[in-house]
Amino acid sequence: MHTGLKARTDKVGEYFEIQKGIKQGDSLSSILFLAALEESFEKLNWERNGININGVYLNHLRFADDIVLMTESHNELKK
Numbered sequence: 001m002h003t004g005l006k007a008r009t010d011k012v013g014e015y016f017e018i019q020k021g022i023k024q025g026d027s028l029s030s031i032l033f034l035a036a037l038e039e040s041f042e043k044l045n046w047e048r049n050g051i052n053i054n055g056v057y058l059n060h061l062r063f064a065d066d067i068v069l070m071t072e073s074h075n076e077l078k079k
Contacts, residue, residue, distance in 0.1 A: 010074060031049055037062070037067070041060070041062075046059050048059075049076060049079075050070050050071060050072075051069065051070050051071070052072075058070055059071065
């Protein structure tokens with residue numbers, strides 16, 4: 001039995017172990033999550049990736065601690 005997590009797209013990925021973190025509910029939890037998330041998202045190249053809706057590419061939605069990534073293909077999602 002595995003105690004780690006799996007990433008899931010259209011296929012279930014490999015297990016990976018969580019090595020560091022803070023407890024949910026800790027006052028720093030949301031601040032650290034948002035800081036790490038924002039830094040990661042700034043490094044990604046979003047141009048012309050995602051779902052084209054009337055010439056505008058919709059590629060992700062973020063709300064609280066939920067993230068939805070949208071692409072037209074599995075290969076694009078991997079990138």
